[in-house]
Amino acid sequence: MVLSTNAREPEINWQELAALIERAGLSQRDPDVLKRAYQHSQFVWFGYVGGKLMATAHAISDLTYASYLSDVIVDAPWQGQGYGGQLMDAIMKTLAPCGKVFIYSMPDKIGFYQQLGYASLTTGMIYAEGQALLRLQEKGFVSS
Numbered sequence: 621m622v623l624s625t626n627a628r629e630p631e632i633n634w635q636e637l638a639a640l641i642e643r644a645g646l647s648q649r650d651p652d653v654l655k656r657a658y659q660h661s662q663f664v665w666f667g668y669v670g671g672k673l674m675a676t677a678h679a680i681s682d683l684t685y686a687s688y689l690s691d692v693i694v695d696a697p698w699q700g701q702g703y704g705g706q707l708m709d710a711i712m713k714t715l716a717p718c719g720k721v722f723i724y725s726m727p728d729k730i731g732f733y734q735q736l737g738y739a740s741l742t743t744g745m746i747y748a749e750g751q752a753l754l755r756l757q758e759k760g761f762v763s764s
Contacts, residue, residue: 624668625664634652644695676692687722
């Protein structure tokens, strides 16, 4: 896998990234809004095999105490081949020096993150309204 860490590259196909995120079971994203989110993130990762986008993640951080990692995805055909571990290795080399790393995981991926040293929080909270809160409940991220 070839990793890129520049959200400002002209060759990023934001429509393709939105499709990757949707295939992973996350919510449908508007490509223009997605582009803004990635360009405002301090850290981004894009994974390619044979020139095809197959992995992504992005993060924001205060560079001292904590970082929030989001949209960590390896496309289904590439899972189980070590690419997720490679992506997380690159992410943690960047974020671990910045303090704690927070992520909320798809319920079926919790074990993957635990194997990498992540611990479940007992006091984590989230604020969301309307449809955003309903989507989080439907996906199993928060209790009703």
